[in-house]
Amino acid sequence: MAELARNDNPIQPNQQDEKPASPWRDAWRNFRKNKLALIGLGIVTFFIILAVFAPVIAPEGIDDQKISTENYAKLESPSSEYWFGTDDFGRDILSRVIYGARISLTVGFFAVMGSVIVGSILGIVAGYYGRWVDTIISRIFDIMLAFPSILLAIAIVAVLGPSLKNALIAIAIINIPNFGRLVRSKVLSIKEEEYIMAAKAVGMKDSRILFQHILPNSFAPIIVQGTLAIATAIIETAALGFLGLGAKAPTPEWGTMLADSRQFITDAPYTMIFPGLAIMLTVLGFNLMGDGLRDALDPKMKS
C-alpha cells in the first residue's frame, strides 16, 4: 500500500534537482536493496575499523604477557577479563585477533591490487594489440591456470623463501591470469564499439584510447572480481601462514595463530576457535559484498 501511495503522487519535487542518474548511482541503489550485500558490507566495515583502530580497540598489546599473582596467565579460558582467553605465552587472544585483521586485510588488499594492476596491463596489451602478443600472453595465462592456485602459491613461496612479504607476492602472482583474462575479454568487446572507432578516426593515440575509454569500461567487472579475490586472498594468506610458509610467529597473523595453537587442541581449543572464526567472517563479508556488487553492477555476470 505504501508503495501505491507513493506512486500516486505525480509530483516528485526532488527529482528535478537530482543529477542525471549515473550507472554508479544505479548500482548503489541496487546494492542497497540487497540485504545480504549490506550484511557483507557491514562485516567488512567492522573488520576495517578493527584493523585501523587496533591500538585503541585492543585491550592489550600483541606481545603483552599477562602476569597473574602466581605466574603467567597462560592458556586461560575465555573470561570477562580475557574474552577469547590467553595463549601459551599468556597473551590476550582477543587483542591478537584484532591486530590480525590488519595483516589479513592489508595483505589481501595489496595482493589483489598487485594482480589487478599487472593483470589489467597484460590484458589490455593482449586484447588491444592482438596477434602474437595476445597469443603469448594468453598462453602464459593458460599455463598458470593449469596449476591449482594454492599449489602454485606454495611453489612460489618455496622458491622465494617463507615470509609474509613473499606470501603476498605469491598470492598476487597466482591471481594475475584471472584479471588478465577478464580485462582482455572486456577490451576485445569494447574495441569494436563505434565510439572507439570514432576516437581512432579523429587520430587519438592508442595510449589515450586505452586509458581514457577502454580501461574505465572495465572497472565494474574488476571491482566485482577484485572483491571476491580479496576473500580468496585472505584464505590463501592464512593457509600459507598455517603451513608455515607465510607470516612467522610472533606475528599475530590468523593462519599462523591457528598453526601455533594446534598443539593445545585438547587443553585449550579456544585458542584456535577465534582466529579461525575471524578468517571465516572476513571472507564471508567479502564474498557477500562481492556477490551483491556483481548483481548491482553487472547482472549479466551471474555465475
Added chain:
Amino acid sequence: MFAYTIRRILMLIPVLFGMTLIVFLLIRAIPGDPAQVILGQQATQEAVAALRDSLGLDEAWYTQYFLYIGDLFTGDLGESIRTNSPINEEIWPYFAATLELSLFAMIIAIVVGVNAGIISAWFQNSWFDYIAMLLALIGVSMPIFWLGLMEQWAFAVEFEIFPTSGRESILNPVDPITHLFIIDTIIQGRFDQLAVVLKHLILPGVALATIPMAIIARMTRSSMLEVMRSDYIRTARAKGLRMFWVVYKHSLKNAFVPVLTVIGLQMGLLLGGAILTETIFSWPGIGRYIYDAIGFRDYPVIQSGILVVAFVFVMINLLVDLLYAAIDPRIKYQ
C-alpha cells in the same frame, strides 16, 4: 565430437610444455646456488659440487631443460634428496592416498550438494531452503584447514568417534596392493579393516568436501529453479505426475549440465585443498609429500610432485570438457 576431442587434446600440448618449463624454472629461480641452498650452509664443497653435478646445474639452461624433458618422457621424475630413491617409484602410494581422499570427498560433495540443491529448489523459500543456503554461504567462505581442526577437536578429541589422523590403524596396517585402501581391503575380504579405513576417511573427507558441496548445492538450486519454471515441467505436473518424479527425473536431467561443469572444476580444486587437509589429518598423500619436501628443501620432490598434481588437474579439466560436449547436444563445436 571426434574432431573436437582431437583438437582439444592438441591444444593441451603447449600448456603441458609450459607447465614443465615453469616447474623446471622453479628450482633454478632459487636465489643463489640451488645446490648450496638445498644442502645448507654447513655442506662441504665436494657435496655441493656433487649435487650440482647430479642436478645437472653446470650445463647451459636450455641443455638442462632438454635433458629434463627427455627424462620426463622416459618416466624419470628425478631422485628424492631425502630418501635417495627415484621419485617415480615412491610417488604412487602418496598419489593413491590423495586420489582416494579426493574421490571420497567428491562423492560426499555431490550426493549431499546435489540433493540439498534439489530440495531447496523444490521447496523454495521454505525453512529447509533458507538453512541450506545459509550453510552453503558459510561453506563457500570456510577456511578448510580451520574446519578440519574444529572437526578434529569435536569428533576426535572431545568425542572420540573418529580417529584424529592417518588413514589406517598402525597396529593393523592394510596390506597394500593398489594403495587405494578401500579397494585393497575389499579385494582381500578384510572388512574389519575396511571399516577402519572408512572411519579414517570421514573427517578429512568432510573437511575437503565442504567447499565443493556448498558450491554444488547453490548451482543445483539455481539451475533447478530455472528448469522448473519451464513449460514442459508444468505439463508434466498438469498430467498428474508425482512431484518426486517431476523433480528427480524430468527437471534434474536438464538442470544437470551446469552442475556437471561445476563438479568438474571443483574436482580439480580439491587437489589444491587436499594439501591443507592432508597436513591437518597427517594424511600420507601427495600434498603432504610436497609439504614435507619443502621442509627438507627436497626440490626434486617439490618439482615432480607439483608437476604430477598439475598434470592430473589438466587431465580432469580435459575430461570435463569432453564429457560436457558429449552430454549436452545443444553445444556445437566448430
